[in-house]
Amino acid sequence: MYTKALVTDLYQLTMMQGLFFEGKHEQRCVFDRFYRKNPFQNGYTVIAGLNHVIDYVKRLRFGADDLQYLRHTGFFKEEFLRYLQGFSFTGDIYAMPEGTVAFPQEVLLRVHAKKSEAILLETCLSMILNHESLIATKARRIRTVAGNDTLMEFGLRRAQGKSAGVHGARAAMIGGFNGTSNVLAGAMFHMPVLGTMAHSWIMSFASELEAFRAYVRQYPNNLILLVDTYNTLKQGVPNAIKIFTELRQKNCLPAVYGIRLDSGDLAYLSKEARKQLQAAGFSDAIIAASNDLDENLIAELKAQGSEINSWGVGTHLITAKDSPSLGGVFKLVGQYEDGQFVPKIKMSDNVEKISNPGIKNVLRIYDKETGKMKADVITLAGEEIDSTKDYELTSDKAPWRFRLLKGGTYHVKSLLQPIFKEGRAVYTTPPLQDIISYAEEQIQSLWPEYRRLVNPEEMWVQRSKKLSALREELLEKESMKFF
Numbered sequence: 001m002y003t004k005a006l007v008t009d010l011y012q013l014t015m016m017q018g019l020f021f022e023g024k025h026e027q028r029c030v031f032d033r034f035y036r037k038n039p040f041q042n043g044y045t046v047i048a049g050l051n052h053v054i055d056y057v058k059r060l061r062f063g064a065d066d067l068q069y070l071r072h073t074g075f076f077k078e079e080f081l082r083y084l085q086g087f088s089f090t091g092d093i094y095a096m097p098e099g100t101v102a103f104p105q106e107v108l109l110r111v112h113a114k115k116s117e118a119i120l121l122e123t124c125l126s127m128i129l130n131h132e133s134l135i136a137t138k139a140r141r142i143r144t145v146a147g148n149d150t151l152m153e154f155g156l157r158r159a160q161g162k163s164a165g166v167h168g169a170r171a172a173m174i175g176g177f178n179g180t181s182n183v184l185a186g187a188m189f190h191m192p193v194l195g196t197m198a199h200s201w202i203m204s205f206a207s208e209l210e211a212f213r214a215y216v217r218q219y220p221n222n223l224i225l226l227v228d229t230y231n232t233l234k235q236g237v238p239n240a241i242k243i244f245t246e247l248r249q250k251n252c253l254p255a256v257y258g259i260r261l262d263s264g265d266l267a268y269l270s271k272e273a274r275k276q277l278q279a280a281g282f283s284d285a286i287i288a289a290s291n292d293l294d295e296n297l298i299a300e301l302k303a304q305g306s307e308i309n310s311w312g313v314g315t316h317l318i319t320a321k322d323s324p325s326l327g328g329v330f331k332l333v334g335q336y337e338d339g340q341f342v343p344k345i346k347m348s349d350n351v352e353k354i355s356n357p358g359i360k361n362v363l364r365i366y367d368k369e370t371g372k373m374k375a376d377v378i379t380l381a382g383e384e385i386d387s388t389k390d391y392e393l394t395s396d397k398a399p400w401r402f403r404l405l406k407g408g409t410y411h412v413k414s415l416l417q418p419i420f421k422e423g424r425a426v427y428t429t430p431p432l433q434d435i436i437s438y439a440e441e442q443i444q445s446l447w448p449e450y451r452r453l454v455n456p457e458e459m460w461v462q463r464s465k466k467l468s469a470l471r472e473e474l475l476e477k478e479s480m481k482f483f
C-alpha cells in the first residue's frame with residue numbers, strides 16, 4: 001500500500017535529496033500560498049480544503065512500500081531513504097479558515113518549516129486547496145443566482161475520479177449547496193444526502209403511473225417524481241398529480257413533494273407544469289430541474305420566468321467546466337541564514353508576478369456601521385492597524401486613488417490562524433454547518449457589486465507601507481546586480 005507521501009512530483013523528492021546531501025535540508029524557511037486570478041472571472045474565491053490538508057499533513061509518513069518504490073526508481077540513495085523513513089512534518093502552518101472569501105495576491109496559507117518539509121508539502125497541498133476552493137467558488141456563483149431555491153449536488157458520475165467527486169461535494173456545501181446525491185461524501189462529512197429517481201426506474205414498470213405508485217409504496221416521504229420519461233405535460237405531470245391527489249385523499253401527502261424535469265425547454269415546461277399543479281390545488285409542489293445546468297443557465301431560466309425552485313447541478317459544478325483550475329501557487333518568501341531571517345523576492349518582467357517578500361499576514365477592514373468589507377491589507381506579520389486612528393488606503397497600482405478611513409468607523413480582523421505548531425495540529429476544524437454559516441456571513445459582508453457574476457468590482461487589496469518598503473528595497477537590490 002502506498003501512502004499519500006507519494007502524492008507529489010518527482011522533483012520535490014529529488015530536490016529534497018539534493019538538499020539533504022548538500023546539508024541544506026534542515027534550513028528553516030517560509031513559503032506562502034496565494035493565487036493571482038479569481039476563477040470564472042469572479043470577484044472573489046471561497047477558500048475550501050483546509051480540513052483535507054490538515055488530515056494529509058498529520059498523516060504524512062513514508063511507508064515501507066513507498067520507500068521500496070522510491071528505491072526501485074534508481075533516483076534515491078539508501079541514506080536519504082533512511083531519512084525519509086523517519087520523516088514527519090515538524091513545522092508551523094497558518095491559514096485562512098474554510099469559508100473565508102479571499103482575493104488575488106493574499107496569503108492564503110503560510111508554512112514555516114525545514115526546507116525539505118516545506119518542499120514536500122507543495123504538490124499535494126496545492127492540489128487539494130486549488131481544487132476545493134475552485135468548486136466552492138463555482139457553487140457560490142450558482143447559489144448567487146439561485147436565491148433561496150434548493151441546490152442539489154449531482155456531480156459524482158461526471159467527476160474526474162472519486163476524490164474529486166467526494167471532496168468536491170463537500171466544497172459545494174461550503175459554497176452554499178443544500179445537499180448531495182454522493183453517499184460517500186454524506187457519510188464522510190455528515191452532509192445531507194438526497195435524491196430522486198432515474199429514468200431506468202420509470203422504465204422498469206409497465207407504465208409511468210405504476211412506476212410512480214411503486215415509488216410511493218417504498219418512499220412515501222421522498223416524493224420528487226421524474227416526469228419527463230415519455231411526455232412531460234401530457235402524461236408525466238398529470239400522472240404525478242394523480243398520485244398527489246390519491247395521497248391527499250388518504251391524508252398522506254408529505255410536506256415536501258413535487259416533480260423533476262430533466263429535458264426539454266425547462267422554462268416552458270416548468271411554467272406549464274406549475275399551471276397544472278396549481279389548478280389541481282398543489283401550489284406548494286416543488287418543481288426540480290436538472291440537465292447540464294450552471295449559474296448562467298439558471299439565471300437565464302429565471303429571467304424566462306421559470307417556475308423551478310430546486311436545481312440539481314452535476315457536470316458544470318463538479319468539473320468547474322468553464323474555468324477548470326485555480327492557479328494557486330506556493331512560493332518561497334524567505335529563509336533563515338546564519339540564524340537571521342532573510343526575505344526573498346521572485347523577480348519578473350510582469351509586475352503582477354513579482355512576489356511579496358517576507359513573513360506576512362492579511363488584515364481585513366470592515367465598515368463598523370454596515371458590517372461590509374472595505375479593504376484587505378497585506379502586512380508584514382506582527383503589524384497591526386489601530387482602528388481608533390485614521391488609516392490611509394492607497395493603491396500601488398493607481399497611486400492617485402486614495403481613501404481615508406476615519407478612526408472609530410472601522411474594525412480589523414486578522415485572517416490567518418495557526419493550524420500547526422511544531423508539527424502538532426492546533427486547529428480543530430469546525431463542524432461543517434459552522435463553516436457553511438461562516439461562508440455565508442463572509443459573502444453577506446460583500447456589497448452586491450463584488451458578488452455579481454459579470455464584471456464584478458475588484459476588492460481593494462493593498463500592501464502595508466512596511467511591506468511595500470521591503471519589496472522595493474529587495475527589488476532595488478536584485479536589479480542592481482545586473483548593472
Ligand SMILES: Nc1ncnc2c1ncn2[C@@H]1O[C@H](COP(=O)(O)OP(=O)(O)OP(=O)(O)O)[C@@H](O)[C@H]1O
Nearest residue numbers: 262263264265266267268290291292293297300304
Ligand atoms: N428555456 C431554456 N432556455 C435555455 N436553455 C435551456 C432551456 N431549457 C433547457 N435548456 C438547456 O438546453 C440544453 C439542451 O436541452 P435538451 O433537453 O435539448 O437537452 P438534451 O440533453 O439533448 O435532452 P435529453 O436529456 O432528452 O437528451 C440543456 O443544457 C438544458 O438545460
Ligand SMILES: O=P(O)(O)OC[C@H]1O[C@H](OP(=O)(O)OP(=O)(O)O)[C@H](O)[C@@H]1O
Nearest residue numbers: 154198199262290291292293313314315
Ligand atoms: O446534467 P448534470 O448537471 O450533469 O446533472 C446530473 C445528470 O445526471 C443524471 O442524468 P443521467 O442521464 O446520467 O441519468 P438519468 O438516467 O438518471 O437521467 C441527471 O438526470 C442529470 O441530468
Ligand SMILES: O=C(O)c1cccnc1
Nearest residue numbers: 154181194195196197312
Ligand atoms: O437523485 C437524483 O435525482 C440524481 C442523482 C444523481 C444524478 N442525477 C440525478
